[in-house]
Amino acid sequence: MIKMASLDPGLQRDLTEAKADLARHGIVILRAVETELVPAIISRVKASMASSPKSMAKIDEDQLDEYLEKLRRTSEKSTQQLRDLYVRLLAKLGGEQLGELVKELDGIEQLIKWERIAKTVEPVNERLAEKGFGPIYLAGPYDVSESLAIELDQKWPSSFDRFKALIRGAASQSTKSEEQGEGSAKAPRTKMTPRKG
Numbered sequence: 001m002i003k004m005a006s007l008d009p010g011l012q013r014d015l016t017e018a019k020a021d022l023a024r025h026g027i028v029i030l031r032a033v034e035t036e037l038v039p040a041i042i043s044r045v046k047a048s049m050a051s052s053p054k055s056m057a058k059i060d061e062d063q064l065d066e067y068l069e070k071l072r073r074t075s076e077k078s079t080q081q082l083r084d085l086y087v088r089l090l091a092k093l094g095g096e097q098l099g100e101l102v103k104e105l106d107g108i109e110q111l112i113k114w115e116r117i118a119k120t121v122e123p124v125n126e127r128l129a130e131k132g133f134g135p136i137y138l139a140g141p142y143d144v145s146e147s148l149a150i151e152l153d154q155k156w157p158s159s160f161d162r163f164k165a166l167i168r169g170a171a172s173q174s175t176k177s178e179e180q181g182e183g184s185a186k187a188p189r190t191k192m193t194p195r196k197g
Contacts (some may be wrong), residue, residue: 011170018163019094025156026090029112032148033083040144041075041121042068044136048128055132067131074127078120086112093163102171105164112160114141114152 045068049056059067089108092101110116118138125135141149 008173011166011173015163015166015170018159018166022156022159022163023090023094025151025159026086026093026112028147028151029156030083030086030090032145032151033079033086033117036145036148037079037082037117037120038072038075040138041079041124041136042072044121044138044143045071045075045124045128048133048136052133059131071124071127075120075124078123082117082120098167098170102167105167109160109164112156117141117144117152 056064089111092104093108095101121136121138128135138144141152
């Protein structure tokens with residue numbers, strides 16, 4: 001197990017700073033998912049529906065309001081699931097179990113990126129297809145907001161790379177310390193030969 005207290009003070013300080021920096025960027029991404037993703041999805045939904053007048057003609061006004069509300073709830077549920085996932089991942093990144101974290105860094109890196117966020121439209125597309133409407137797409141983070149694009153394309157990746165390098169450095173330092181400790185503990189004892197007298 002890698003313990004923060006067992007690391008040298010310089011690495012400990014750098015790791016603490018990197019963790020705080022990563023948390024700041026993670027929170028900005030989380031807030032964008034919470035507040036900006038659903039409006040972006042609904043905007044695309046309305047555009048898809050407007051581009052399919054034949055499918056629109058089959059829905060009366062009352063049904064249309066009800067259908068739009070279902071689409072909104074579907075997008076909110078999908079977004080909430082992503083938000084909950086990100087909360088769990090950020091909690092892991094902020095945790096003290098550094099040894100376990102080393103094993104999960106690559107998986108976390110794959111999840112906190114645009115490709116995963118773009119998948120939130122999939123349940124909405126299933127509902128659109130039921131009424132004959134075409135699928136929607138979010139081509140990139142700029143389709144949600146400029147702040148999300150800056151975080152995902154620039155700030156988060158560089159912050160995560162620094163954090164990852166420090167965590168792996170800490171793991172390496174901890175492993176060496178453990179090996180040195182075990183080596184000295186297992187030093188062979190010299191047998192004392194009885195004196196002939």
